[in-house]
Amino acid sequence: MSLAGITGATLAKDLRLEWRSKDAINAMLFFALLVVVVFSFSFDPNAEESRQIAGGLIWVAFLFASVVALNQTWARELRNQALDAYRVSPAPANALFLAKTVGNFIFVGVLEVLMTPLFIVFYKLRALGPAWQLIPVAILGTWALVVNGTFFAAMSIRTRSREIMLPLLLFPISIPAILAMVNATTAILTGELSSRFWIVLLATYDVVFTIACLLLFEMVLHAE
Amino acid sequence: MSLAGITGATLAKDLRLEWRSKDAINAMLFFALLVVVVFSFSFDPNAEESRQIAGGLIWVAFLFASVVALNQTWARELRNQALDAYRVSPAPANALFLAKTVGNFIFVGVLEVLMTPLFIVFYKLRALGPAWQLIPVAILGTWALVVNGTFFAAMSIRTRSREIMLPLLLFPISIPAILAMVNATTAILTGELSSRFWIVLLATYDVVFTIACLLLFEMVLHAE
Amino acid sequence: MTDQSSAAAAPIIIITDLVKQFGRFAALRGVSAEFAPRRMYAILGDNGAGKTTLLRVLAGLSRPTRGSVSMLGTTDLRAICRHVGYMAHPSLLYDELSGTENLRYFARLYEIEGRQRCASVISAVGVDPLLPRPIAQYSQGMRQKISLARAILHDPQVLLLDEPFSNVDVHSARDIGARLAQMRDAGKTIFVVTHQSSLLESLADEFVWMQAGQIVTRTPHLLPVEAR
């Protein structure tokens, strides 16, 4: 109960801060828009080709955008050392972790909802496989990105040059997830292969790493 | 003289903040490698389609690097309101602008130098057109990215209402540059068309926007 | 000063040979002390003496290199953090939220019932709880007061205050001093780091002098500046 309550409070606070400053969503949106444009100029897609590469495109854009968002949301905690106020309170570390994860999930989710129509229009996408499966892929994939991202962002605030540290820690660990989400998306769009395997893999990844993060986050938060 | 001197001092300060240690270059090398690897996982380098969009891919990678760099350089000035110390000094506003732009140019440039060979190896790129032309394209394109990026980042931290619309308003301005650099790169790689036109466009864009930024930056810096 | 013979009471904080090193620099060099409950301690010392470092260790924010701290009968400082209030040099607040919004959030972290308590604590430190501005737009002194309000919000047993009077105007500083004395009389143990010792002259029970990472003297009365 306490965990849920504090997670809710922290999440509400984060959303309010973001609503007031709009740093994260702004930076993400700008970046993601540019990515769409860059690609749409770099080749003239016919439907077949774009199906082949759209999976990679979308997820690379979201991956990079979430790195930008994650850096922003943690930077906020460091200003005035507000994180110390959390650390001296009896609130469980995991509540902070969950709130940040869900918060970033929402930010990246909003971005995805805004960007997907653009992608579809620009790249003339039409799924040949079962399109509804894109929804679980998107949810599981986004969760995979933000759950590890949040954890490693918390770790990277304890390092020098923390902005560049986040991708350094996050990318290697995320490779299986990236593979899974890209391949699942491509499989659904082209309809050639089944995306089953990838979705299961993604789900496993999510479960394993969510548990690992929850177990280890307290240590990372209090490591100073 | 004063302009050059102060630009130099500011640039030296920024570089020192960034490169406190020699490890920084290792971190950047690793970052470059990671970005390229993530791309290879997302876009099968053996596929014909990926080769087609390599021009776009490279620029997305550079774009990501510059977003990370830009966020970092201005965030630094805002901490402890160090920017106010610059504003009360007699140092010309443009020295700050130039120093930031050159600093980011160096940062992104180093990453480009590190990433390009990796891209060439991973994607087995071989330019069919005149490869040396890639160098002016890279220089002009990077300059276009950072000069606009620095200006708009400064603008968004100085304006009170960081409106959600800001990226949407700003980014049409960047489109011609992106169009030009992506098309020039693709033209050179495929060797099908001449890149002349795009290079000239890029150069014009650089000149126009550098001048515009220099003229307007003082206003942006001292706006409150 | 309180008349209770609190020296006889079991100490609420026992610090044993505390050392905190940052690389090769020792900020705390073997601090040993005991502090009795229900008293107000003024911690004084020059800049860089190690006062903030000591407070951060007591608050559990910083792990000592050597030595131990036992507070409220336990050495696990996380376990008793509910009973400790900490105020630091930086405000520990979110710039984009107003004072009340900040406190409401922290109230939920301590799981106490918000609205009423937040408003009364903010009024108590002398700020208008209805101020709608984000605290980035408060004046420095107002921010400082909200920061103090955050530290006392959950009515802690042990209060660690790092320069609560800096940037605060004279009247408010006196009010805050009086309020701290009240809290002490209500049974709290209070540590106040300050350079404006005259404000605590008649309020604090003991003056603890730090120098170069050590506690050098503890006196029941304030020494004149020259004698220090």
Place this chain on the structure above:
Amino acid sequence: MTDQSSAAAAPIIIITDLVKQFGRFAALRGVSAEFAPRRMYAILGDNGAGKTTLLRVLAGLSRPTRGSVSMLGTTDLRAICRHVGYMAHPSLLYDELSGTENLRYFARLYEIEGRQRCASVISAVGVDPLLPRPIAQYSQGMRQKISLARAILHDPQVLLLDEPFSNVDVHSARDIGARLAQMRDAGKTIFVVTHQSSLLESLADEFVWMQAGQIVTRTPHLLPVEAR
């Protein structure tokens, strides 16, 4: 206090009906005043009185909503910024650089010859200029002193100091006060916003009392707290 009849001298700063509004809130509500050169002014007032806002306007950081400021004979504050030194609540320094590195950088902004001057200014405010740590790792008081050093680095004619004594230990505060008096005697005009007015009791030439965005009185002597 200086004995020169500086009241007769032409004012160095003329403020006319200054108003600064933040949205609907007026932080300065019609401030008019003249300040003579070669004097030290202590600006006093409660939290939120508008002291910082006034200083920021004088430093040219903040544009007044109405009214004008003329300093050193011009209303273009950018033109004379070389002769103005400003110290604020935040340190205005780069956390990752050491004290000396920070000052060297700012010296270059003012195009003055660095090394010698930086070291002497840092020693003057009572910090060791050889300290290799980045200032994020200095104690709060040390950081405050470096911040003051930055403001006086280029030996400005007009000095605007926002609470230079907060977080600074008693001895250093006295030294800094004495040093400011010296500078005043050397011909500078100095504005010190502070809540520790007793430190300036015998040093300042005039005490300027602000309240709710206005200057309410100017007295040559410090009033006792009760009378304010």
Place this chain on the structure above:
Amino acid sequence: MKRAFPIFAILTALLLSYALYAALVMAPTEKTMGDVQRIFYYHVPSAWTAFLLFLINFVASVVYLIRRHPLADIVAAVTAEVGVVFCTVVLVTGPLWARPVWGIWWTWDVRLTSTLVLWLIYVSYLMLRRFSSSSQTPVLAAALAVFGALDVPLVYFSIWIFRTQHPQPVIGGGGSIDPRMLHILLLNWLAFLCFAGLICWSRYRLERLRREVEETQALEALLEPRRVL
């Protein structure tokens, strides 16, 4: 103990040179690939050694997280460093071999990709150690090591369904191998293990020494009067 180290070092050197001789001269030449195949005796033992070191790193990290014993941290740091070196050897010898045999430097298949990912994970681990500004670096590093270890099986799963070009495992797999080759391979592996053990040992001693020096310096700093700042 003091004398054990040089003796071990000499033994290792002898073993390594004998293994080299065995690999280059004694081993039979492979039919299709020819002499290029001899790189096999470096490629495979390096890979196995690296895996072993990463395994030790994982165990030491878990031990550190539970017991907070500083020695476990040193072991973790050292094995990660040396493991990365051996993994680099695999990543260098692999392409060197691939070029003449397959005609390409690199391809995305299971073994290659997973080795690369493994290398990336442990390089990021070393980066974290290098860049950490916290006094709790060991905790952060150990947490990352656990993440890395969790990631490895997932990497294997995720690249499972790629087509593979790389030879199947010698031992346990379906592949068959000339027993002489196998013997020389195992001999080389033994030599590599000794070599790795030697480096780890000296790194371990160096690291302990460094920390001891640091501690004494810190103690001295405690004793000498502090400059008043």
